[in-house]
Amino acid sequence: MSLVHPNLQPNSLSLGWPAPAKLNLFLHINGRRQDGYHELQTLFQFLDHGDLLDFKVTANGELKLHSNLGAAVPDSDNLILKAAKSLQQASGCELGAEIWLDKKLPMGGGLGGGSSDAATTLVALNALWQTGLSEAELEQIGLKLGADVPVFIKGVAAFAEGVGEKLQPVKPAEPWYLVLVPEAHVSTEKVFHDPDLPRDTPKLSLEQLLSAPWQNDCQELVCRHYPQVAKALAWLLEYAPSRMTGTGACVFGEFEKQQQALDCLAKLPSSFKGFVAKGINRSPLQSRLARL
Numbered sequence: 076m077s078l079v080h081p082n083l084q085p086n087s088l089s090l091g092w093p094a095p096a097k098l099n100l101f102l103h104i105n106g107r108r109q110d111g112y113h114e115l116q117t118l119f120q121f122l123d124h125g126d127l128l129d130f131k132v133t134a135n136g137e138l139k140l141h142s143n144l145g146a147a148v149p150d151s152d153n154l155i156l157k158a159a160k161s162l163q164q165a166s167g168c169e170l171g172a173e174i175w176l177d178k179k180l181p182m183g184g185g186l187g188g189g190s191s192d193a194a195t196t197l198v199a200l201n202a203l204w205q206t207g208l209s210e211a212e213l214e215q216i217g218l219k220l221g222a223d224v225p226v227f228i229k230g231v232a233a234f235a236e237g238v239g240e241k242l243q244p245v246k247p248a249e250p251w252y253l254v255l256v257p258e259a260h261v262s263t264e265k266v267f268h269d270p271d272l273p274r275d276t277p278k279l280s281l282e283q284l285l286s287a288p289w290q291n292d293c294q295e296l297v298c299r300h301y302p303q304v305a306k307a308l309a310w311l312l313e314y315a316p317s318r319m320t321g322t323g324a325c326v327f328g329e330f331e332k333q334q335q336a337l338d339c340l341a342k343l344p345s346s347f348k349g350f351v352a353k354g355i356n357r358s359p360l361q362s363r364l365a366r367l
C-alpha cells in the first residue's frame with residue numbers, strides 16, 4: 076500500500092501551494108477578554124499575491140524547511156514547522172516533510188503571511204500525508220498557532236468575530252488595491268498591549284457594518300508611533316479611499332480598475348515600496364487542493 080496520496084510518488088515534489096495575503100477591510104476592537112486577548116469584528120479578504128510553498132513527503136518523520144527568509148525567523152519560531160509538527164501530533168502521522176518556502180510577503184505587515192504559510196502547510200500536509208483531518212479540526216490546530224490561521228484554512232472571505240475564529244463567509248466587492256509597505260515592523264503584541272488603544276467600539280450587526288464607513292481601530296495609534304505608516308497613508312489618501320490592514324504596517328488604497336492602481340503605483344515616490352493586487356473572495360489554496 077502506498078504511504079502517501081496515490082497521485083504523489085514517495086519523495087516526489089508537490090509544487091506551487093499558494094499562501095495568499097489577506098487584508099482586514101475593517102477592524103473594530105470591541106473589548107478585552109480575561110485572558111488578555113481582544114474581541115474583534117473584522118472583515119477578511121484575500122489578495123491574489125502571496126508566498127509559495129513546495130512539499131516533499133518523506134518517510135523518516137523529520138521536518139525540514141528551506142526558505143529565503145535568512146536569519147529573520149529561526150526554525151524554532153517558524154509557523155510552517157510549528158504547523159507541520161502540530162499536525163503530526165494531532166494525527167499520530169509518522170511521515171515527515173521537506174518544505175520549500177518562497178517568501179514574497181513582507182513580515183509584520185498586517186498581511187498575515189506567517190499565518191497563511193501555517194494554514195497552507197496544514198491543508199497541504201493533511202492531503203499529502205493523508206491524515207484525513209476535517210477542516211474544523213485543522214482550524215482548531217491553526218487557531219493555537221495564530222488568530223488569523225483559521226480564515227486562511229477556510230479559504231473564503233469572511234466576517235470574523237471573537238478573536239478572529241468565529242467566521243461567517245461574505246462576498247464583498249473585489250476591487251484592485253495598491254498596497255504600500257512602510258519600512259516599519261509593527262508588533263501585533265505591542266499594539267494590543269498599548270494602554271492608548273481604543274477598545275470600546277460597540278458591536279454591530281454585519282448588515283450595519285457592511286453599510287457603515289469602514290475603519291481600522293488600530294490605525295490612529297500605529298500612525299502616531301510609526302511616522303512611516305502615517306506618511307504612506309497620507310500619500311495614498313490623495314488618490315483613493317485608503318486604510319491600514321490589521322495592526323499594520325501596510326496600508327491599502329482601493330481602485331475599481333487595475334490600470335488606475337498601476338497608474339497610482341507609477342507615481343509612487345522612490346522612498347516608498349508597494350505593489351498592486353486584486354481582492355479575491357476565494358483563496359487560491361482551495362483550487363490548488365482541488366488539483367491534487
Ligand SMILES: C[C@@](CO)(OP(=O)(O)O)[C@H](O)COP(=O)(O)OP(=O)(O)OC[C@H]1O[C@@H](n2ccc(N)nc2=O)[C@H](O)[C@@H]1O
Nearest residue numbers: 111112113185187221222223238239263264267321322323
Ligand atoms: C489583529 C490581527 C487582524 O488580522 O492582526 P495582524 O496580525 O493581521 O496585523 C490578527 O487577528 C492578529 O493575529 P495574529 O498575528 O495571528 O495574532 P496572534 O499571534 O494570535 O497574537 C499576537 C498577540 O496579539 C494579541 N492579540 C491578538 C489577537 C487578538 N484578537 N487579541 C490580542 O490581544 C495578543 O497579545 C497576542 O499575544
Ligand SMILES: Nc1ncnc2c1ncn2[C@@H]1O[C@H](COP(=O)(O)OP(=O)(O)O)[C@@H](O)[C@H]1O
Nearest residue numbers: 152153154182183184185186187188189190192
Ligand atoms: N513562515 C513565516 N513567515 C513570516 N513570519 C513568520 C513565519 N513564521 C513565523 N513568523 C513570525 O511571525 C511574525 C508575523 O508575521 P506575519 O504573519 O507576516 O505578519 P502579520 O501578523 O503582521 O500579518 C513575523 O515577524 C515572524 O517573527
